Amino acid sequence: MAHEHGAGLSDEDRKAMLEQNINITRNLANIKYKVAVMSGKGGVGKSTVSVNLAQAFNAMGLKTAIFDVDIHGPNVPKMLGIEGEKMGVKGNKLLPVETDDGILVASMAFLIENMGSPIIWRGPQKTGAIKQLISDVAWSNIDVMIFDNPPGTGDEPLTVLQTIPDLDAAVMVTTPSSVSEEDVIKCVTMTKMLNINNIGLVENMSYFECPNCNEKFNIFGDSKGLDFANAMDVKYLGDLPFRTEVSESADKYDTPIVKSDPESGAAKAFVKIAEKIQEEYFNKD
Numbered sequence: 001m002a003h004e005h006g007a008g009l010s011d012e013d014r015k016a017m018l019e020q021n022i023n024i025t026r027n028l029a030n031i032k033y034k035v036a037v038m039s040g041k042g043g044v045g046k047s048t049v050s051v052n053l054a055q056a057f058n059a060m061g062l063k064t065a066i067f068d069v070d071i072h073g074p075n076v077p078k079m080l081g082i083e084g085e086k087m088g089v090k091g092n093k094l095l096p097v098e099t100d101d102g103i104l105v106a107s108m109a110f111l112i113e114n115m116g117s118p119i120i121w122r123g124p125q126k127t128g129a130i131k132q133l134i135s136d137v138a139w140s141n142i143d144v145m146i147f148d149n150p151p152g153t154g155d156e157p158l159t160v161l162q163t164i165p166d167l168d169a170a171v172m173v174t175t176p177s178s179v180s181e182e183d184v185i186k187c188v189t190m191t192k193m194l195n196i197n198n199i200g201l202v203e204n205m206s207y208f209e210c211p212n213c214n215e216k217f218n219i220f221g222d223s224k225g226l227d228f229a230n231a232m233d234v235k236y237l238g239d240l241p242f243r244t245e246v247s248e249s250a251d252k253y254d255t256p257i258v259k260s261d262p263e264s265g266a267a268k269a270f271v272k273i274a275e276k277i278q279e280e281y282f283n284k285d
């Protein structure tokens with residue numbers, strides 16, 4: 001009889017929780033393929049990879065959405081040039097913000113204003129906010145949804161992985177300096193523990209690409225991404241160059257390079273990874 005789940009919850013709370021879970025299930029059913037972008041450490045390029053993959057999938061004719069889960073550094077809206085916009089409300093649903101190309105975006109950034117500083121949120125609050133956003137945003141007929149996670153194995157990625165049991169792909173982003181690092185291994189281990197085995201590795205900023213002639217310079221030596229992926233028994237999805245125009249740090253880079261300079265080696269490398277993900281993980285019907 002020592003059954004204590006939900007102890008302390010009122011009937012009302014319990015009903016609200018049940019309703020939310022039903023909404024989440026219904027809402028996720030409107031999304032065909034779900035991809036989580038993750039990493040062991042911050043600053044390795046998850047958001048950059050997320051927006052460029054989204055741009056590439058969208059150009060491939062797939063209706064694409066991004067769910068920006070990073071409460072502490074929600075910079076997807078900035079990278080897509082929709083910073084400062086607000087999510088609309090329709091009935092009891094929130095409407096995602098749409099880019100000029102039709103990529104749909106839900107971001108904690110759009111909500112944070114009226115939620116107080118997330119720096120002081122405790123774990124359950126983060127989990128609650130993410131579940132609420134998954135449950136309450138009106139998604140319909142999405143082909144690909146990319147979840148841009150904060151780094152590591154904290155509450156946010158854990159919530160995403162647990163709330164989306166049928167994730168189609170988990171994309172781990174590393175850099176030459178993080179390759180073979182414990183943080184990445186931890187992240188892969190957590191993902192596998194949750195029975196998600198469609199894991200792919202991307203090595204970002206793997207080499208330098210000349211902005212004038214697209215020539216490659218292996219300033220970090222040969223890529224070790226493939227060996228690392230093999231050692232962890234995950235798929236290797238490819239590497240991406242370091243190239244200044246990829247960076248959003250300068251104000252004018254509010255357009256993913258896949259769109260702003262499709263002929264660059266960097267853009268082609270992103271597209272190649274998007275195609276690889278499609279080939280490996282998008283196999284329904």
Ligand SMILES: Nc1ncnc2c1ncn2[C@@H]1O[C@H](COP(=O)(O)OP(=O)(O)O)[C@@H](O)[C@H]1O
Pocket residue numbers: 039041042043044045046047048049075204205240241242243244245246247248249
């Ligand atoms: N391939 C790249 N070439 C040049 N700059 C990059 C590249 N990938 C990421 N950056 C830059 O590195 C910084 C961190 O990237 P970001 O995508 O925000 O990382 P994360 O989401 O993992 O914290 C940003 O300023 C971004 O523009």
Ligand SMILES: [Mg+2]
Pocket residue numbers: 046047048070073075148149150
């Ligand atoms: Mg990020």
Ligand SMILES: [Zn+2]
Pocket residue numbers: 210211212213214215
């Ligand atoms: Zn050159």
